[in-house]
Amino acid sequence: MNEVKSPRKPLIYYYSMVLLILVLFNFLAMPWFAQRQILEVDYGAFMDMTARHEIGQVEIQDNRILFTDRTGTQIYKTGRMVDPGLVYRLKDSGAVFSSEIIEQMSPALSFLLSWVLPIAVFVGLGQFLSKKMMEKAGGGNSLMFGMGKSNAKVYVKSSEGIRFSDVAGEDEAKENLTEIVDYLHSPEKYREIGASMPKGILLAGPPGTGKTMLAKAVAGEANVPFFSMSGSEFVEMFVGMGASKVRDLFRQAKEKAPCIVFIDEIDAIGKKRDGQIGGSDEREQTLNQLLTEMDGFEGNTGVIILAATNRPESLDPALTRPGRFDRRVPVELPDLKGREEILRVHAKKIKAAENVDFHQIARMASGASGAELANIINEAALRAVRAGRKFAVQSDLEESIEVVIAGYQKKNAILTDKEKWTVSYHEIGHALVAAKQTQSAPVRKITIIPRTSGALGYTMQVEEDNHYLMTKEEIENKIATYTGGRAAEEIVFGAISTGASNDIEQATKLARAMITRYGMSRDFDMVALETVTNRYLGGDTSLACSSETQAEVDRQVVDLVKKQHEKAAGILVENREKLDELARYLYERETMTGDEFMAILNG
Ligand code: ADP
Helix, strand or coil: CCEECCCCCCHHHHHHHHHHHHHHHHHHHHHHHHHCCEEECCHHHHHHHHHCCCEEEEEECCCEEEEEECCCCCEEEEECCCCCCHHHHHHHHCCECCCCCCCCCCHHHHHHHHHHHHHHHHHHHHHHHHHHHHHHHHCCCCCHHHCCCCCCEEECCCCCCCCHHHCCCCHHHHHHHHHHHHHHHCHHHHHHHCCCCCCEEEEECCCCCCHHHHHHHHHHHHCCCEEEEEHHHHHHCCCCHHHHHHHHHHHHHHHHCCEEEEEECCHHHHECCCCCCCCCHHHHHHHHHHHHHHHHCCCCCCEEEEEEECCHHHECHHHHCCCCCCEEEECCCCCHHHHHHHHHHHHCCCCECCCCCHHHHHHHCCCCCHHHHHHHHHHHHHHHHHCCCCCECHHHHHHHHHHHHHCCECCCCCCCHHHHHHHHHHHHHHHHHHHHCCCCCCEEEEECCCECCCCCCEEEECCCCCCCCCCHHHHHHHHHHHHHHHHHHHHHHCCCCHHHHHHHHHHHHHHHHHHHCCCCCCCCCCCCCEEEEECCCCCEEEECCCHHHHHHHHHHHHHHHHHHHHHHHHHHHHCHHHHHHHHHHHHHHCEEEHHHHHHHHCC
């Protein structure tokens, strides 16, 4: 889409530019003007020139000597040395060493540069700014000097905008939004029957899933102008600015109707008004203004407001009630098929080998958002360039997934031999426990090459297909797999290391969720003890039970993890020979594939 950026830039921008230029000028240009005629030479050259009678004038200063040639056109300087005979030699050479050498530029030039020029620049800038202000002030009923005008970026109509076909996966969201596009195309159809469109549509989902893209695609499909603004922009300015920005945004939008107004991060202004003392008045005023504006126009003006958020649960109910953002379109993380489609869309932008298996890559990238997948493709292209290839191959893509998951390989991290053995056993511990249980995702790759994320090694398991539900047994097996690394260290070395901290965190999280959220403990039955406070951002939870219950939950979490830890240890003891064999293999090769792992495991 031809994006026509607003030509208005904040005043501070122009001032900073001028300041920067002046500072640079002072630092770079002035010394150059002042000293460009002085040539530095070593003391030997000075002595030679003296001996050859080539020196005109000399000025001896505290720590240096300035002198000219016979004609006086070139000034030289050199460091001052202890040289008692210098004065006599200079006298012999016929040099004049009493007169002063003018090392500065001419006073007229100096005056011009240090006074006239900066003043001229400032006057010029003042003229320019006041002209701009006049233009703005004449352009509408805005506040003084155009402050309070929304900086909404206006996108003009264009046939090459983002279309629904650019947004891969997200079929439900697209279906939902198609109706809006249809309405923008032929509003009469809806008006005749008396139907009115929802004024506001809330796109809710985790970051990087394509919410902004979808909003742009609606504008692109309907071929209407697109105004976008971020919620945080409303509240970052001076007090009272947010509300006037909202007013201005809507005024502009109504002039350009039919059009799309997109408000990103709406939670920045639309958070629940919690009645706390000292809460943000500014935000509240902005929110009120937004609500007023939304109530103020009829459903059929042709202005459709799309808003995006990744914390819908924190929105003020006033925003989501009928007549405002009453339609919610979930934009979830892509499933297997969606991931494959997104990979293919982005792979079109790079050169990739014919035989790249995108299905496989999509399976490996489970849980990745659209933005992360786009990143994976780009990383792969970069990797291909680094390797001197003309196009990206399968291994580039696989390695770039690992980069996105675990960070870059840390080539110069040196593990001691003992550490390398520990990490080998630790990772094989995970893999072996996973493989010996039913219902575990197959092992795809094990490596003990340290990563920049701090991981010393990892075991990658890849689900065969999409999973929407997990049984109690599957979760327990997962916990056992997490504990497998530590269990192997205990069995083999009789000592434990800090390498299991991430495993511990993950296992605890799962065990806790089983009890507090999934109703998988006998004692608490189907009672919710915790609620998720932000589903799309890491899934933080808040407790909803008494402190006695909390203590009991803690006890049960410990029991649960302990039980799985013991189970894992049992599996490893039973398969001690395989454990040793696999760990030795990993120790020697540092990386093994799932197939190699299974081959050794099955003898
Ligand atoms: P959000 O607004 O949900 O945080 P964006 O729409 O800004 O996410 O997406 C960021 C980038 O990620 C996009 O520019 C695009 O390259 C990529 N992306 C995300 N989702 C998709 C998708 N469904 N299809 C194609 N690309 C996507």
